[in-house]
Amino acid sequence: MSASDLRHLPAVEKLSHQLSKSQPLPKALITNFVQSQLANYRAKILAGERFTREEITADVSSQLDIFAQSRLQPVINATGVMIHTNLGRSPLGSRAAGALNQIATGYSNLEFNLLDGQRGKRASYLETALACLLEAESATTVNNCAAALVLILRTLTTADKNEVIVSRGELVEIGGGFRIPEILETSGAKLIEVGATNKTHLKDYAKAITEKTAIILKVHRSNFYIDGFTAEVDTEELSALAKSKGIPLVEDLGSGAMLDTEKLAPIEHEPRAQECLRKGIDLVCFSGDKLLGGPQAGIIAGNADMVARIKSDPFYRAVRCDKLILTVLQESIDSYLDSKANPELSDIPVLNFISQKPADLKIRAQAIIDCLPAEIANQLDIVELDSTTGGGTMPKSKIPSAGIAVKSAKSTASQIADAMRKQKPALVGFIEDDTYHIHLGTIFPAQDKLIADHLRSILV
Known part of the structure; x- marks a missing residue:
């Protein structure tokens, strides 16, 4: 050529x-x-x-x-997955979003004491509020839960005492392909596996303890579950063993539930940080952008001396939160504290989604259909669906919900899905039995008009 x-x-x-x-x-x-x-x-x-x-x-x-x-842009989540990792995990409440706008567009007292005009401590208010909500001696936060676990391991292990005991049934893989053994390796800790995949007993932990044991680590199986012939050690029993040996007991909770999930919907109970600490866990860590409903963050809470040591680690500065994360997390925590007596007043969208009633969603679905011309409305049906929490939380939970099934004689389900993703804002639903579904369980009521507009635009 x-x-x-x-x-x-x-x-x-x-x-x-x-x-x-x-x-x-x-x-x-x-x-x-x-x-x-x-x-x-x-x-x-x-x-x-x-x-x-x-x-x-x-x-x-x-x-x-x-x-x-590929540029970040708004998306309407019509999948029914509430904490959708691909779609940005938990959305923020209006309170947090409003505060973020104020702090992001001006200056703030991030490290400034307004009373004496001297340099102040970063996140001192947030850490106190977190400790209050979690009923903990002390608390702090970093930029994600993996960083929180690495910091805990770095702080509580030494060259002479670097063994971390973990049940084989808890060696989980989290998002992005990262696995608990790899996180331990990153921190310089040595993994000591105990028990079997389906059963671990107190004697397994006791037998594994040596003079090199630094931590007993529990990892909550938040993104999968084991059923059938199973057994795991009661937290209080494990705490008693750890305390008798002078070994810290740490739990990575992952999902970060603050309220009793079974009171929000007919689903299973998700362990809360508060109850784990009451049962004798020395330190817990969990994500901020899952069931907590805040920004991406890793929260550490528990023993005050251990938290102070973690904050003195030079690596802490490398993974600390900036003013934007601190602002959103602060408002999210304040929202929980304000609504502690009245959970129905929560400004946390993911909690509101979980507690929605299918009957109310069907009313919204009917209102959307009623505002469309007959030739479009005839292609739509109101259907019962299940929502899931997603984001590696409560894998067994199926929350009764509702949505709209779209069946067109002119377009396949895949063609409808492609067209919906090209709308502004994009709408992401799901296909089941060759039918495109719009799941109202993860759509804000204020977006219902957009749903009708998109249907009107596509099903002409």
């Missing part, structure tokens, strides 16, 4: 200008993207491949569309 065939390459500036009309992205970014794409085509042409100018232009335009869609 002659280099003269490079004439088929469009001019960078001309193509960038053309594409900028259809994509609201910074022009410099579009130009950079086009240059990169055309450089790839240049290499292919010089290697002997053939392309027309039209083929190149169409492909670069398509690739730019894909790139533009």
Whole structure:
């Protein structure tokens, strides 16, 4: 192939200008993207491949569309999965979002004492509020739960005492493919496995304790469950053993439930940090953006001396929270404290989703259908569905819910799903039995009009 065939390459500036009309992205970014794409085509042409100018232009335009869609943007969650990791986990309440806007767009007293004009301590209010909510001696927070666990392990292990005892039934894999053994290895700890996958007894822990034992670690199986011929050690019994040997007992709770989940919906009880600490756990850690309903954060609570030691670790500064996370978490915790006596007044969306009644969702579904013309309404049915909490929490829970089934003679379920994702804002539902479903259990009431608009736009 002659280099003269490079004439088929469009001019960078001309193509960038053309594409900028259809994509609201910074022009410099579009130009950079086009240059990169055309450089790839240049290499292919010089290697002997053939392309027309039209083929190149169409492909670069398509690739730019894909790139533009990767930009963070609002999405309507119609999947029925409340803590959807791919869709940003738990949404924030209006209280937290309002406070975030105030702090993010101005200055704050992040490390400034307004009373004496001297430098103040970061997150002192939040840590006190957290300890109050969790009924703990002390509490602190870092940027995610994995970092919290690494800090705990770094602080409570030494070169001479680095063994961490964990039941084989609790060696879980969390999001992104990370596994508890790998997290232990990162911290420099040595894993000591005890028991079997389905059964672990107190004698297994007792037998594994040596002079090198630094921690007994419990890991809550929040993203899966084991049923059948099973047994695990009662927390109070394990705490008594740990205390008799002078060994810290730590539990990674993962999901971060603050309220009795069985009171919100007909689902199982999820262990709360408060009850674990009352049963003798020395330190707990859990995520902020799951059942807590706050931002991505890792919360550590329990023994005051241990928390103080964790905060003095140099690694603590590397994973500490910035003002935005602290603001959202502060408002989320205050919301819990304000609504402690009246959970129904909670400003935590995920808790409101869990406690929704199917009958109320059916009324909303009917209202959406009623505002549409007959030719569209005839393609829709109100159906009973189940919601799930998601986000690696309560894997057995199925929460009664409702939604809308879309069945079109002109479009397949996959075509409807594709069209919904291309709307503004994008709507992400699910397909079951060749039917597209819009699950109202994870849709805010204020978004119902958008649902009707999307249906009107697609099912014409």
